Amino acid sequence: MKYTVTDKGYYGQFGGAYIPEMLYPNVEELRSNYLQIMYEEEFQKEFNELLKDFVGRPTPLYFATRLSERYATRIYLKREDLCHTGAHKINNTIGQILLAKRLGKKKIIAETGAGQHGVATATVCALMGMECTVYMGKHDMERQRPNVERMRILGTTVVPVLSGSMTLKDATNEAMRHWINHPVDTHYIIGSVVGPHPYPDIVARFQSVISKEMKEQLIEAEGNPFPDYVIACVGGGSNAAGAFYHYLEAEHVNLVGVEAAGKGVQSGQSAATTVLGKPGILHGSKTLLMQTEDGQVVEPYSISAGLDYPGIGPMHAHLFDVGRVQFLSATDDEAMEAGIELSRMEGIIPAIETAHALAMLKKMEFDRDDVVVINLSGRGDKDLETYIKWGKY
Amino acid sequence: MSIHNRVKDLFGQQRHELLSVFYTAGFPRLEDTPRIAGLLERSGVDMIEIGIPFSDPIADGPVIQESNTIALGNGMTVKKLLEQVREIRKTVKIPIVLMGYLNPVVQYGIESFCRDAANAGVDGLILPDMPAEEYRRAYRKFFDENNLTITFLISPTTSPERIRQIDEATNGFIYAVSSSSTTGAKLSFSKEQEDYFEEIRKMKLKNPFMIGFGISNRETFSLACLHGSGAIVGSAFISLLRTSTDFEKDILKFVTNLKGKSNE
Numbered sequence: 001m002k003y004t005v006t007d008k009g010y011y012g013q014f015g016g017a018y019i020p021e022m023l024y025p026n027v028e029e030l031r032s033n034y035l036q037i038m039y040e041e042e043f044q045k046e047f048n049e050l051l052k053d054f055v056g057r058p059t060p061l062y063f064a065t066r067l068s069e070r071y072a073t074r075i076y077l078k079r080e081d082l083c084h085t086g087a088h089k090i091n092n093t094i095g096q097i098l099l100a101k102r103l104g105k106k107k108i109i110a111e112t113g114a115g116q117h118g119v120a121t122a123t124v125c126a127l128m129g130m131e132c133t134v135y136m137g138k139h140d141m142e143r144q145r146p147n148v149e150r151m152r153i154l155g156t157t158v159v160p161v162l163s164g165s166m167t168l169k170d171a172t173n174e175a176m177r178h179w180i181n182h183p184v185d186t187h188y189i190i191g192s193v194v195g196p197h198p199y200p201d202i203v204a205r206f207q208s209v210i211s212k213e214m215k216e217q218l219i220e221a222e223g224n225p226f227p228d229y230v231i232a233c234v235g236g237g238s239n240a241a242g243a244f245y246h247y248l249e250a251e252h253v254n255l256v257g258v259e260a261a262g263k264g265v266q267s268g269q270s271a272a273t274t275v276l277g278k279p280g281i282l283h284g285s286k287t288l289l290m291q292t293e294d295g296q297v298v299e300p301y302s303i304s305a306g307l308d309y310p311g312i313g314p315m316h317a318h319l320f321d322v323g324r325v326q327f328l329s330a331t332d333d334e335a336m337e338a339g340i341e342l343s344r345m346e347g348i349i350p351a352i353e354t355a356h357a358l359a360m361l362k363k364m365e366f367d368r369d370d371v372v373v374i375n376l377s378g379r380g381d382k383d384l385e386t387y388i389k390w391g392k393y
Numbered sequence: 394m395s396i397h398n399r400v401k402d403l404f405g406q407q408r409h410e411l412l413s414v415f416y417t418a419g420f421p422r423l424e425d426t427p428r429i430a431g432l433l434e435r436s437g438v439d440m441i442e443i444g445i446p447f448s449d450p451i452a453d454g455p456v457i458q459e460s461n462t463i464a465l466g467n468g469m470t471v472k473k474l475l476e477q478v479r480e481i482r483k484t485v486k487i488p489i490v491l492m493g494y495l496n497p498v499v500q501y502g503i504e505s506f507c508r509d510a511a512n513a514g515v516d517g518l519i520l521p522d523m524p525a526e527e528y529r530r531a532y533r534k535f536f537d538e539n540n541l542t543i544t545f546l547i548s549p550t551t552s553p554e555r556i557r558q559i560d561e562a563t564n565g566f567i568y569a570v571s572s573s574s575t576t577g578a579k580l581s582f583s584k585e586q587e588d589y590f591e592e593i594r595k596m597k598l599k600n601p602f603m604i605g606f607g608i609s610n611r612e613t614f615s616l617a618c619l620h621g622s623g624a625i626v627g628s629a630f631i632s633l634l635r636t637s638t639d640f641e642k643d644i645l646k647f648v649t650n651l652k653g654k655s656n657e
């Protein structure tokens with residue numbers, strides 16, 4: 001397995017666990033137990049049953065007829081938007097809460113950007129009767145209001161974060177601080193393939209159900225598990241990790257990660273990490289990071305709260321480094337237009353994060369018989385205010 | 394680089410009642426760093442820890458976070474800090490340790506950072522998010538070449554076995570974090586915390602240990618001194634700097650209050 005994590009927690013030069021000593025016991029407890037727990041038959045059974053009956057998996061692989069006609073190729077949408085709570089995030093939170101229970105943890109914390117991971121965490125905590133606290137940047141609380149209220153209805157405490165740009169990075173800082181202060185009874189459910197080892201691997205494994213299903217569904221639909229392209233948006237990179245996972249070793253499958261270009265990659269208001277970042281250390285791992293020459297992390301920008309992060313997961317940094325995944329980007333406007341297009345042509349209003357992946361249809365060229373799978377990571381209900389503000393529909 | 398390392402010299406001479414004060418470089422104003430160091434030495438402080446500001450200080454509570462934000466807003470950089478240390482060394486003789494997150498140091502280049510820091514007059518480094526394994530594998534030789542000490546942290550949740558490993562990797566002193574928490578001033582210690590300090594003392598580590606996080610007043614300082622070689626004060630001092638209009642008077646008073654006597 002060329003692209004999976006080493007037992008020291010590295011993907012090529014990226015990854016590792018760069019954490020203060022106060023976090024070491026928590027992270028070490030996870031590291032030394034996660035694989036064993038995840039491979040237990042009982043764990044697998046409970047995980048798969050919840051994915052089926054609670055989340056609603058498998059999610060459909062939908063052939064988008066009108067979109068395929070317009071772009072003269074064969075476009076499938078992997079419908080993670082149909083997961084319970086409206087995005088892929090819940091695949092990971094179901095897995096991690098089962099892990100937390102087996103580690104004897106009593107309380108859960110999480111960070112959230114778009115609020116989808118926060119809602120997915122609040123949901124599994126309600127399901128398991130565990131106390132939940134979610135950190136969310138104040139700016140994100142404003143642009144993702146419905147999700148804030150959903151978390152509260154589910155019984156979660158949402159803590160506004162006022163530092164930095166008041167977005168995902170700052171919420172992650174605050175969740176890590178909380179964890180340092182509550183090391184024994186609390187599990188931190190990280191929402192993407194970021195953080196110290198073993199988090200990126202844990203999250204990637206739980207999300208890998210996406211590509212596992214895709215393979216089975218493509219055999220059914222096309223007689224061949226391997227598409228020509230898999231396209232997914234990348235914030236931290238969890239939906240992309242899940243969509244790519246079982247195709248990483250199949251080098252003939254083109255994997256495309258789409259970052260948020262914001263107002264333009266070189267505009268100074270962007271979150272396109274692979275273009276603007278250099279290797280650095282943030283939130284416990286070495287990865288590509290948007291930063292100043294002096295090693296200060298730069299505040300990113302994107303219209304989409306879920307992509308508004310100055311790094312990407314270490315696995316993606318490595319996949320970029322070795323050229324296994326092609327990274328492209330979409331601006332705010334390109335994403336919004338693609339979101340409206342999907343709404344009009346297929347009757348699906350996508351999350352604005354997801355709309356970045358959809359924007360590649362205009363920017364890439366496909367052959368007529370190419371099979372193109374776009375990971376539809378989430379639905380757009382949470383983004384109504386942003387759509388309304390954008391206004392061009 | 395000098396042959397002598399002031400941290401090693403200090404602990405060679407004295408292993409009790411040591412007071413180390415932490416403050417953030419470039420705070421409250423960019424050019425305050427050298428002046429504060431001079432006043433600390435004059436007030437009888439034994440060691441100075443200067444924080445390299447970082448945009449995302451995940452191990453720090455609100456007070457030090459804010460000082461980082463202000464320092465960066467003032468234009469503080471690693472390069473500027475090393476110039477300020479050079480300035481400080483024109484007069485100040487006590488040990489100077491730099492403390493910071495790994496990323497700014499790595500961007501500067503670990504090898505050149507160790508060299509330039511030592512040349513400026515720095516004696517040791519504390520990099521809380523640098524894994525000990527990584528230090529041994531890749532960084533140690535640059536520390537050794539430049540006669541810089543390295544200090545690792547331990548906390549109440551660190552296992553005895555790991556404390557031994559950390560003791561092996563450390564030279565200079567160990568930083569014993571008083572509770573599993575981010576930085577911040579507290580008014581007293583609990584029974585559990587005292588038990589924990591006592592356990593470390595009984596382990597008879599090869600390195601002396603200093604107690605930090607939550608030291609804010611005479612009571613917490615004296616208690617820490619009962620168990621360790623001394624204590625490190627951070628947030629409480631930074632709060633003072635934030636509000637003080639007379640550094641000279643206030644710093645002397647702060648240090649005198651902590652130590653319960655004036656040194657000179």
Ligand SMILES: Cc1ncc(COP(=O)(O)O)c(C=O)c1O
Pocket residue numbers: 087088113114115116117191192193233234235236237238239240305306307351353354377378379
């Ligand atoms: C629908 C949706 N897609 C994508 C993302 C980005 O996260 P990741 O890159 O981890 O998939 C988010 C994050 O909030 C999201 O809500």
